[in-house]
Amino acid sequence: MNAPAVTRTATELLNDKLILEKPLSDTSGQRRKRGLVLNPSAAHCLGLLIGPTEIEGCIVDCAYRTVVRKQLEGAFDAMKPRQVVQAAVSFVNRLRAQAPGDNKRCLGLAAVAPGLTDIAGRRCLACSTMPHLVGVQLADMLEKNLNLPVFLTTGSQAHLRAVERLDINAPANNMLFVFYSQGIxxxxxxxxxxxxxxxxxxxxxxxxxxxxxxIPCGCGGTGCLEALASKAALARLARQAVREFAGSSLAALSEIKGDDVLKAAADGDRLGVRLTRDAFAHLARAVAGIAVCMAPDHIVFSHSISAAGDEMFQWLCAEIRSRLSGQLRDGLSISVSTINSHISSMGAAFMGLDLAM
Ligand SMILES: [Zn+2]
Incomplete structure (x- = not known):
């Protein structure tokens, strides 16, 4: 591109407010220098997660700042694919309506579908929680209804981008992120x-x-980590054990959830501590096994694990470290993510921005 073409293009971008002029600190010479920077408010990308019981979404501007986030609860696992898409479309339209006044230019939508995703095929490949979505051309349906470019990705890929941006604050070289929830x-x-x-x-x-x-697992197999150590497993094991621990705080609950068990452990409840330690011992063995294979600089757990309290988390860290060689332990950071909601939709939007820019 020759100099006049650069000037013309820059002028057009300035007129469109896609870039801004900014004074530079170097003011030596006769003329004050001015630089061109991307206008963070010029455009945004949308992130979306469709789950069995919730849809979450966010708007991220060009400076990777999350400016709007929303959540909708519902029995999406009981809906037909067309109804799920309709619910997602009206949710995204409500989300877009909240875009800041000077930030209406939408670059596209990056969506995380439940289960396994065929990224190139733009569809759901396998899903135990929403099996009726398998094979549905989710990205195409969203694109048609929203009139926006739609990109489908996986929760796993989205999580990494979110953790890098918001926890590590830099691109990580070797990182293992563990998403601890109803599944693992x-x-x-x-x-x-x-x-x-x-x-x-x-x-x-x-x-x-x-x-x-x-021990049966939702995948059809037996003896899986998830069947022993996830929040769902903790709830199931607590319901089985609670009769023998009448003094436990868990015995007073009409319905026990995984978070109740973690919180009981944080509060020092004997049954809560026992169940959580058993679960974390399995988790530590699995995570250490992966760490031996991949030699990470960072191991980051999702925020949800912090419900077990710092003491229990430090116990988990010690269990992991005890299984690693000195060289692997040196310089290894093990932490809990600070991202306490919208990790999938934010990460997806970050990926969308990476692609667009
Ligand atoms: Zn399994």
Whole structure:
């Protein structure tokens, strides 16, 4: 591009307010220098997560700042695919209506679908929580209804981007992110590359076999980490054990959830501590096994694990470290993410911005 063309293009971008003029600190010479910077408010990208019981979404501006976030609860797992898409479309339209006044230019929508995602095929590949979405061309349907470019990604990939931006504050070289919830999943980045594996299956650590006990798992297998150590597993085990621990705070609850068990552990409840330690011991063994394979600089757990309290988390860290060689332990940081909501939709929007810019 020659000099007049650069000037013409810059003028057009300035007129469109996509870039701004900014005084530079270097003021030597006769003329005050001015630089051109991207206008963070010039445009935005939308992030969306469609889950079985919630839809979450956010608006992220060109400076990667989350300016709006929203959440909608509902029985989306009981709806037909068309109804799920309709719910998502009206949710996104309500989200867009909240875009700041000077930031109405939407670059597109990056969406995370439940279960396994065929990114190139723009559809859901397998999903135990919303099986009727399997094979549905979700991205195409959203694109048609929203009249926006739509990009489909996986929760695992979105989580890595969010953690890098908001927790590590820099691109990580070697990072393991563990998403601890009703299920357990992981995201891996090695030597600067985001690892997806065959069919985006890398990181499905919830289905790592950790015992020969025939404990059934939602995947159809038995003895999986998720069946022993997830929040869903903690709730199930607590319901079974509570009769023998009448003094436990958990015995007073009409319905026990995984978070109740973690909180009981944080409060020093004997049953809560016992169940959480058993679960974390399995988790530590699995995470240490992956750490041995990939040699991470960072291991980050999702914010939800902090419900167990700092003492229990430090116990988990010590269990992981005790299984690693000195060289692997040196300089390894193990932490809890500060992102307490919208991690999937924010990460997806960050990916969308990366693609657009
Ligand atoms: Zn499984």
């Amino acid at each position: 999943g992981a995201s891996l980045k090695m030597q600067g590359a985001y690892i997806r594996g065959k069919d985006n299956l890398a990181g499905e650590i919830g289905h790592m076999p950790v015992t020969d006990e025939p």
